[in-house]
Amino acid sequence: MTSPAYKRVLLKLSGEALMGDDPYGINRATIERMVADVSEVSKLGVELAIVIGGGNIFRGVAPGAEGMDRATADYMGMLATVMNSLALADAMRQAGITARVMSAIAIEQVVEPYVRPKALQYLEEGKIVVFAAGTGNPFFTTDTAAALRGSEIGAEIVLKATKVDGVYSADPNKDPDATRYSTITFDEAISKHLQVMDATAFALCRDQKLPIKVFSIVKPGALKRVIMGEDEGTLVHV
Numbered sequence: 001m002t003s004p005a006y007k008r009v010l011l012k013l014s015g016e017a018l019m020g021d022d023p024y025g026i027n028r029a030t031i032e033r034m035v036a037d038v039s040e041v042s043k044l045g046v047e048l049a050i051v052i053g054g055g056n057i058f059r060g061v062a063p064g065a066e067g068m069d070r071a072t073a074d075y076m077g078m079l080a081t082v083m084n085s086l087a088l089a090d091a092m093r094q095a096g097i098t099a100r101v102m103s104a105i106a107i108e109q110v111v112e113p114y115v116r117p118k119a120l121q122y123l124e125e126g127k128i129v130v131f132a133a134g135t136g137n138p139f140f141t142t143d144t145a146a147a148l149r150g151s152e153i154g155a156e157i158v159l160k161a162t163k164v165d166g167v168y169s170a171d172p173n174k175d176p177d178a179t180r181y182s183t184i185t186f187d188e189a190i191s192k193h194l195q196v197m198d199a200t201a202f203a204l205c206r207d208q209k210l211p212i213k214v215f216s217i218v219k220p221g222a223l224k225r226v227i228m229g230e231d232e233g234t235l236v237h238v
């Protein structure tokens with residue numbers, strides 16, 4: 001049997017993908033499927049930390065936030081990621097997986113605060129750590145939180161599980177002629193303004209020499225193939 005390509009990874013799960021086919025919120029079948037994928041790779045002995053988005057509940061830059069103070073809207077977005085993190089951890093508990101949620105903003109009656117050594121301890125114990133509330137700062141995204149926490153915990157790679165199956169030459173949801181890269185450098189992704197991830201996240205990963213794999217969250221078995229080092233999605237590298 002071949003072994004996983006990585007020992008420790010940071011998995012970024014799209015908040016928006018949690019909606020499934022619903023207009024907003026958390027779709028039960030979708031979250032259960034995500035948990036089944038996570039469970040499969042966790043059983044391979046891979047240490048997993050997860051950052052989950054909040055776009056299914058609230059997006060700071062959304063029309064609904066129009067007229068709102070940006071920082072206030074962003075704090076609402078961060079609270080949305082806390083809700084998703086709690087839902088994810090609970091779904092994992094029901095599936096028999098031990099998960100710990102750690103929040104970047106103080107909300108101690110609900111979840112424990114993010115403390116780096118504690119997170120490292122959980123990972124070493126084989127627990128899945130869910131990082132909630134993004135970076136804890138407005139004007140950032142959960143992609144940047146994934147880059148930041150991935151760097152902090154010494155992950156070998158950031159796995160961005162999203163609605164598209166890789167990085168394209170243009171947004172594939174808008175341009176039918178867009179073509180997918182199998183690999184691309186950070187500098188190219190940044191200079192071409194490819195919007196699949198924000199430039200702050202790309203730049204942080206580039207500086208830390210932390211590769212990113214962008215792959216589909218809806219494609220069955222994709223996470224496992226990525227973990228096994230198989231050809232799946234797009235690798236963004238230095």
Ligand SMILES: Nc1ncnc2c1ncn2[C@@H]1O[C@H](COP(=O)(O)OP(=O)(O)O)[C@@H](O)[C@H]1O
Nearest residue numbers: 014015016162163167168170171173194195196
């Ligand atoms: N060059 C590109 N390659 C791939 N996807 C792109 C590109 N440009 C824009 N996108 C869009 O970026 C989206 C993923 O980014 P984002 O909205 O941050 O999703 P997530 O919810 O996973 O954080 C894709 O669904 C796609 O429509």
Ligand SMILES: O=c1ccn([C@@H]2O[C@H](COP(=O)(O)OP(=O)(O)O)[C@@H](O)[C@H]2O)c(=O)[nH]1
Nearest residue numbers: 015016053054055060074077134135141142
């Ligand atoms: O460090 C962070 C992370 C998130 N957010 C806010 O939380 C929202 C939800 O996160 P994101 O859009 O990254 O989630 P996803 O795209 O995965 O659904 C963002 O729009 C921001 O408003 C923030 O302000 N700081």
